[in-house]
Amino acid sequence: MTETAERVAVVCPSCSPGLETVHEVLTTGGGHATVRCTECGHTHKEQRPSTSERERDVVVSQDGESFTATVDVPEEETLAVGEEFLLETDEAIMTVRITSLELDEERAEEADVADVRTIWTRAVGNVTVDVTIHPQSGNETRAVSAQVPGDYEFVVGQIDDLADEEFTVEGILVREDAHGYEHEKLDHDGDSALAKDIKRLYVRDESTTAWSAW
Numbered sequence: 001m002t003e004t005a006e007r008v009a010v011v012c013p014s015c016s017p018g019l020e021t022v023h024e025v026l027t028t029g030g031g032h033a034t035v036r037c038t039e040c041g042h043t044h045k046e047q048r049p050s051t052s053e054r055e056r057d058v059v060v061s062q063d064g065e066s067f068t069a070t071v072d073v074p075e076e077e078t079l080a081v082g083e084e085f086l087l088e089t090d091e092a093i094m095t096v097r098i099t100s101l102e103l104d105e106e107r108a109e110e111a112d113v114a115d116v117r118t119i120w121t122r123a124v125g126n127v128t129v130d131v132t133i134h135p136q137s138g139n140e141t142r143a144v145s146a147q148v149p150g151d152y153e154f155v156v157g158q159i160d161d162l163a164d165e166e167f168t169v170e171g172i173l174v175r176e177d178a179h180g181y182e183h184e185k186l187d188h189d190g191d192s193a194l195a196k197d198i199k200r201l202y203v204r205d206e207s208t209t210a211w212s213a214w
Helices: none
Strands: 007-012 017-028 032-038 043-047 053-060 065-074 078-080 084-088 094-100 110-112 118-123 126-134 142-149 153-155 157-162 165-174 192-194 200-207
Touching: 007 043, 017 165, 053 094, 065 084, 078 094, 153 165, 165 192
Parallel strands: 053 118, 126 200
Antiparallel strands: 007 017, 017 032, 032 043, 053 065, 078 110, 084 094, 094 118, 126 142, 153 192, 157 165, 165 200
């Protein structure tokens, strides 16, 4: 580090968890800073206080409908498709995922807050998963929708149940705004995805009674 490196006083989780010590700022970005303790050399991340915020319009898609809200975002933030954040509205506090960023004359996958006019999102706290059901015998299939928590995990090859109906997951079609998956279609035993990342679920009926529309 040079003698002109920025220094801040923050708590060091390694040598001084109860008292602030001098730290050198190594890198900054995304509202956080990577800092190094000058006492013990421990490196960790700290949230940088925001000097100002920008109010931005947010369009939320939920179960085929949409509504508009606003959110205050630190002006130094960079937004990107796939990121999630808590949105507080008059009705509720919900988790939403960015699906698109609208700038002045185009849309972008990533942009600085100053350049963003509208944040397009999808509610992912509780989601509707479209399900294609293959019967135990015969060729007739059905399509239903399941309401599940966004973090509910489905695993290919495993028996699962919803609303007292039993089924085996055979395949998962992943949404375009989901990240961390190697393929759009997951169909090998052990492949898994969270409900909020699923566009369609393909299952084999294992119940002894007829399926119901959940």
